Amino acid sequence: MAEAALVAAEYGGTVPRLLAAHGYGPDKSVTAAAVTGGGWVRCSVPGCTYTGAEASVRNHEAKPHKETA
Numbered sequence: 708m709a710e711a712a713l714v715a716a717e718y719g720g721t722v723p724r725l726l727a728a729h730g731y732g733p734d735k736s737v738t739a740a741a742v743t744g745g746g747w748v749r750c751s752v753p754g755c756t757y758t759g760a761e762a763s764v765r766n767h768e769a770k771p772h773k774e775t776a
């Protein structure tokens with residue numbers, strides 16, 4: 708809840724504005740930054756763009772993946 712309150716107080720309640728305030732946007736991916744500096748990992752399945760904390764990615768990888776062309 709503290710995070711939500713901070714977002715509301717500082718960024719008008721919108722995550723896009725929060726991201727923009729930190730310089731993130733279409734040209735700077737916040738997920739890429741999380742991988743680089745935040746300890747996030749990418750799904751190891753080729754073609755899959757899922758990114759997240761390691762435990763959640765391992766969980767995700769265990770699920771069936773659709774074939775990607």
Ligand SMILES: [Zn+2]
Pocket residue numbers: 750751752755756757767768772
């Ligand atoms: Zn995946």
